[in-house]
Amino acid sequence: MIGLLSFINWNVDPEIFSLGPLSIRWYGLLFASGFLLGYYIGERMLKSENVNQKWIDSLFFYIIIATVVGARLGHVFFYGWEYYSQHPAEIIKVWHGGLASHGGALGILIAMYLHSKKVTKRTMLWTLDRIVVPTALVAAFIRTGNLMNSEIYGIQTTMPWGFVFERNAETVAKHPTQIYEALCYLLSFVILSFLYWKTNVKNRPGFLLGAFFVLIFAARFFIEFIKEDQEAFEAGMALNMGQWLSVPFVLGGALLIYRAMKKPERVFKNS
Template identity: 65%
Template sequence: MQLFSYITWTADPELFSFGPISVRYYGLFFAIAFLLGYYIVERMFRRENAPEAWVDKLFVYVMVATVVGARLGHVFFYGWEYYSQHPGEILKIWQGGLASHGGAFGILIAMWLYSKNVTRRSMLWTMDKLVIPVALAAVFIRLGNLMNSEIVGMPTDLPWGFAFVKAHGIANPELPRHPSQLYEALSYLITFAVLMYMYWKRNAARRQGLIFGVFLIGIFATRFFIEFIKEDQEAFEAGMMLNMGQWLSIPFIVGAIYLIYRSMTREPIEVDITRNERRRVEK
């Protein structure tokens, strides 16, 4: 016997509007994620006595890389057949169409440039900090997807199923489905908590690449398995053994295993932390 019936999800993606200007939950969550991320990274940089100017430059790199990378990821990984015939549509980002894997590739390229031109330190020094707020941002992005009734799961008879009646491009939207956005959001929130613990309580930054590797496992291994209960995002994925999201996740999972192995088999490095933090760590 079910404890409760399924949920009919009728949320309006638009929070409010002023004339032609509208504020949507997705955009609001995206902005909140960046603000929280700035605060978290600023604290970490201050803890390790890094110049404050590095934080501002970091987020310029990240913002540009995330938007451009996520858009191009959608264009090339999911919609090339259409966009190759309508190149002018690529710039119309306000119409939707962002791919998280593209954003990840964009950030990796941007952090290579940032490390080379700004910090002149190992790229892993930056990534071990940046991925912590990125994990939190992933939570907000999936909540935004929930408000948009997109990236929905397959039909289910589980009592917590959601009927995404406003979803587009799926058959029988009135059927209860896995709330895959919430599954991912919860997994990413756990990943964020683990990474925060590793950095602040275990001083895991001493093993360069370890936090980055755990992040990749927490995000992309989770994504790989949850994709099995999600509807295909594009028609060409029908009949594929693994969908596009899963194929794109595999390189990140392999990279994660390498980073974790590398970090655990090398001597830990010294981390230049503030005097108060040093006393706490030494205790």
């Protein structure tokens, strides 16, 4: 009996159904569902602070565009430049796969800077402190989508929860690192939600953003040790690309938390 339960055969079809040329995939459904739920949570948070509804609507428009564009360009430049430099037309074909969370994070940072300047007229940190709470939950949905695509998984394992990704012609169990990351991101969401609703740290600009960076990217850094290389150039690296890109976020997050605790609380009043 133990032998029968020593691994999980995973052969889920990434496509739910198709209507002619249009196909509905689990990844896209989870991606969209995550954003809709994130919008609901973020709207509830901002309404509790009596924020203008127009700010809320424009904020999430900025976020969606920044996430998709940033994550795609992050994948292109950080992981696949050798290929995309020779096939530039493929860059816009997001539906073929290839999104990098680090690029998405950078895209959101840029978008929130623009939103703060053009819309809210508040500090960029005020905006970022609030959006990172639902963003952690969205990240968990996206990693679950990666599981449904049988992609971004780990190295061989003998643990009983190992997955044999049959759609990729795997014959041995691998670490389901998509699940590890999704659970870490879900826990991060719970922690950030507690900090937002039950403490006053939202009045310390940069604290929640710093906590998000530390929680999300520290988890990413350690999980990468048991994840298969995403690109061939990572084969001889002591730390892979995902880890090198995570280090600045973790250090920056720790600095943001330190600075936030050194400064007095700041409460914004709506005009």
